[in-house]
Amino acid sequence: MTTAPADSTGTTLAPEYGDKVIAVETAGADPIPDAERHGSPLQLLWTWASPNIEFATVYIGVISVLFFGLSFWQATAAIVLGTGLGAITQGFLSLDGPRFGVPQMVIGRFSFGFRGNILPSAANGLVAGVGWFAVNSVSAAFALNTLTGLRPLPSLLLVVVAEILIGFIGHNFVHTFEKYAFPALAVIFLLAGVWTFKDAHLGGGGAGGGLGGFLLALSAAWGYAAGWNPYATDYARYLPRTANKFKTILYPALGLFVSVTFVAVMGAASATLIAPKDATPTAAFTGHLPSWLGNLVLIAIILGAISANALNVYSGAISLTALGLKLPAWLNRSVLVVVSGVAGTAAAWASLSDAGSAYEAFLLVIAYWVAPWLGVVLVERRFQSRATITTEELAPRLTDPTFTNWPGLAALLIGIGVSVPLFSNQEDYVGYVPKHWPSFGDSTPIVGFVLSAVLYVVFSRVAGRTPTSVSVSVPASTSTSAQTEA
Numbered sequence: 001m002t003t004a005p006a007d008s009t010g011t012t013l014a015p016e017y018g019d020k021v022i023a024v025e026t027a028g029a030d031p032i033p034d035a036e037r038h039g040s041p042l043q044l045l046w047t048w049a050s051p052n053i054e055f056a057t058v059y060i061g062v063i064s065v066l067f068f069g070l071s072f073w074q075a076t077a078a079i080v081l082g083t084g085l086g087a088i089t090q091g092f093l094s095l096d097g098p099r100f101g102v103p104q105m106v107i108g109r110f111s112f113g114f115r116g117n118i119l120p121s122a123a124n125g126l127v128a129g130v131g132w133f134a135v136n137s138v139s140a141a142f143a144l145n146t147l148t149g150l151r152p153l154p155s156l157l158l159v160v161v162a163e164i165l166i167g168f169i170g171h172n173f174v175h176t177f178e179k180y181a182f183p184a185l186a187v188i189f190l191l192a193g194v195w196t197f198k199d200a201h202l203g204g205g206g207a208g209g210g211l212g213g214f215l216l217a218l219s220a221a222w223g224y225a226a227g228w229n230p231y232a233t234d235y236a237r238y239l240p241r242t243a244n245k246f247k248t249i250l251y252p253a254l255g256l257f258v259s260v261t262f263v264a265v266m267g268a269a270s271a272t273l274i275a276p277k278d279a280t281p282t283a284a285f286t287g288h289l290p291s292w293l294g295n296l297v298l299i300a301i302i303l304g305a306i307s308a309n310a311l312n313v314y315s316g317a318i319s320l321t322a323l324g325l326k327l328p329a330w331l332n333r334s335v336l337v338v339v340s341g342v343a344g345t346a347a348a349w350a351s352l353s354d355a356g357s358a359y360e361a362f363l364l365v366i367a368y369w370v371a372p373w374l375g376v377v378l379v380e381r382r383f384q385s386r387a388t389i390t391t392e393e394l395a396p397r398l399t400d401p402t403f404t405n406w407p408g409l410a411a412l413l414i415g416i417g418v419s420v421p422l423f424s425n426q427e428d429y430v431g432y433v434p435k436h437w438p439s440f441g442d443s444t445p446i447v448g449f450v451l452s453a454v455l456y457v458v459f460s461r462v463a464g465r466t467p468t469s470v471s472v473s474v475p476a477s478t479s480t481s482a483q484t485e486a
Contacts, residue, residue, distance in 0.1 A: 017172075025170025028321035028333040031395070032101035037240040041247035043175050044094060046182040047235050048228065048255035051311050053185035054304025055139035055282055057260055060224055061267025062285075064217035068441075069209025072202045075268040078217035083260045086225025089374060090232055091253030092381070097236025098243040099391055103315075104233040105322035106398055108373075111380040111456075114324055114401045116409035120373050121322045124230045127366060129316020129340030132227070133309050134347035137163065140305030141352070142282040147298040152352050156345065162306050164341035167313035168334050171238060174310050181307045188300040193266045195289050200269035212434070215441030216425065222445060223367030225260055229374055231315040309344075316340040324401060368424065371445035372415030375453035376408045383460070407459030415452030419444045 017025060019038045027036070064075035096107050105121040112120060141156035148155075166177055209216075236248060267285070275284035282301055286294035317336035321327075384394070397403045425434040425442035434440050 019172060021172050021176050022169070023172070024168070024334055025172065026332070027171070028318065029103055029106050029324070031399070032237050034241065037098075037101070037238055039175070039239055041236075041239065041243055041251050043179065043251075044236060044248070045251040045255040047175055047178045047311075048090065048252045049259040050178040050182045050185055050304070051228075051308035052256065052259035052304075053182075053189050053263055053300070054136065054308050055143065055285065055301045056136050056305070056308065057224070057263040058267035058270070058285055059139075059281070060217075060220055060260075060264040061269070062271045062281075063220065064213075064264075065206070065268050065271035068213035068216045068220075069207035070213050070217055070268075071204055071206035072200070072268050072272055074206055074209065074214060075217055076265050078214050079221045079264045079268065080261055082218045082221025082223075083225045083257055083264070086222050086227075086229065087253045087257035087260070089226060089229050089378065090256050091249035091251075093229055093232035093377070094236045094248050094252045095245060096381075097233035098239040098241050098248060100233070100395055100398065101237045101241075102233065102398060103237060103318045103322055104230050105319045107233055108322075108377065109324075109398050109403065110384070110394070111376045111405060111408040112412065113404040113406065113409065116405065118323050118325075119409070120230075120369075120412065121319045123369055125316050125319035125323075125340070127227070127316075127369075128231065128312045128319060129337075130344045130347050131366075132312040133160075133163070133316065133341065133344030134351060136305040136308045136312065137344065137348040138351055139282060140302045140309075141348070142280045143298040143301035143305070146280060146283045146286070147295060147302075153349065156348055156352070159302065159306065160309075160341060160345045160348070163309040163313055164338060166306070166310040167317065167337040167341070170314070170334070171235070174314055175235065177310060178307055181303055185300050185304055185307070188296050189263060189266070191293055192286075192289060192297045192300075193262065195293060196266050196269050196273075199273060199288050201272040202269060204272055211439045212425075212441030215443050215446075219367050219442050219445050221260075221264065223365075223370065224264075225256060226370050226374060227366045228256060228311075229370060230319070231311060234315045234318050235311075313337050313341050313344065316344075365426075367445035368420055368448065369416060371449040372412050372419065372452035375415065375449040375451075376411050376456045379453050379456045380408065383465070407456055407463050407465075410459055411452045411455035414455055415448045418451060419448035423447050 015036045015038075017023060017027070017036055061075060061079060064070050064078060065072065068075075070078065093104065096104075100107060105117070105124055108120055109117045111117075137156055137160050140159040141152050144150060144155035144159065145152050166173060206213075232252065236252070239248065270285055270288070273288050275287050279287060282298060286297050289297060314337060317333050317340050320336050320340070321333055420431070422431045423433050423440070423442065423444040424431045425444075431444070434442065
């Protein structure tokens with residue numbers, strides 16, 4: 001905790017929300033005032049660990065072995081590399097939380113401009129609040145179905161009510177839920193890991209996935225880990241401006257890397273075992289475990305899915321507030337959580353019959369847009385680190401609707417427009433490169449990331465940006481009304 005700051009008269013400013021847990025958060029995309037700042041970087045450790053100790057993470061390892069044809073050790077290498085890349089960027093992006101006090105999608109206005117940022121914000125709102133919400137809700141519903149015998153649809157409805165409620169209450173309740181879920185999830189999955197690795201056939205040679213299979217698994221792991229990058233500052237923006245920078249990088253990166261790596265590698269090990277015939281995905285994962293532990297793992301899968309979707313539905317709603325549109329007063333962050341949750345529930349219901357195939361495609365598609373977005377955002381951070389301008393001078397641009405940055409949006413769109421048609425490798429569409437050279441697998445995220453980053457540098461130079469400047473279009477002034485419009 002930190003002492004609340006004082007105003008110009010010396011009067012201490014009492015926070016309205018502060019560190020209250022059972023209180024509905026009212027903040028959306030607007031900057032968090034210093035009086036409301038609280039917490040420490042340590043809370044980012046469990047906030048990014050708990051949501052990844054769940055079945056969706058297990059499935060990264062499963063598809064790497066069963067669908068992409070890799071051996072256990074090949075899958076492990078792809079998982080470690082892909083997850084490590086996504087975890088490192090998660091840590092560095094989190095730094096902007098204490099610095100600017102706004103969600104990650106609002107930070108994107110530096111890279112794409114106020115209006116140009118509408119596209120990535122809308123994409124993240126859809127992916128987080130609907131796509132990921134559906135994926136995790138399905139795994140929780142199957143676990144509840146296996147555990148209790150309750151049919152999948154009512155199981156799904158019970159799960160989503162809990163997920164939406166946590167996101168509706170808001171930031172502090174989300175952090176607290178993740179904190180207390182973490183030890184239970186960690187202990188249960190560690191026990192399951194002991195049994196799984198003991199029985200697994202780790203020396204198998206794979207099914208000839210080769211380089212193409214490795215790139216597919218790498219993209220899936222990176223897509224999963226980097227899929228959290230657009231949420232990074234959402235959970236760091238309440239930290240005091242004085243929060244330790246090294247710890248603000250370390251704890252989210254560590255929580256994300258360790259949890260995803262361990263659980264996904266355990267999934268790869270479980271894929272070497274023979275699953276019961278006609279079992280649901282969750283029942284197949286727990287089939288080799290003793291009944292008492294299998295039941296505990298099913299409970300943990302439900303708890304882990306709720307942990308993940310509390311973040312997904314919360315950040316999905318926050319991304320919609322970051323669109324910068326003039327919404328009715330009643331359509332605030334909390335209401336948008338409910339709207340996103342209902343849409344995600346409908347998507348989950350539609351995918352109950354073929355969850356495995358839907359998840360494989362979804363993992364890869366995430367990276368298709370996140371990688372180019374990340375390439376532009378990281379270059380922008382590099383530009384800012386070399387510029388001679390203070391945070392106080394930069395911050396007003398985040399709330400100014402006249403601020404533009406066309407090179408960022410152009411680089412993002414071209415990166416996606418080139419990489420997806422040429423390099424994607426999906427069941428329903430195979431791009432030109434993998435169709436003619438299958439060994440390339442699916443290198444869409446890699447190409448998209450590099451292409452968008454390079455194009456952003458080139459376009460910025462064309463627009464007259466120097467190594468020490470911070471924007472292409474700098475507004476002459478920032479009005480108070482613009483600040484309240486974000």
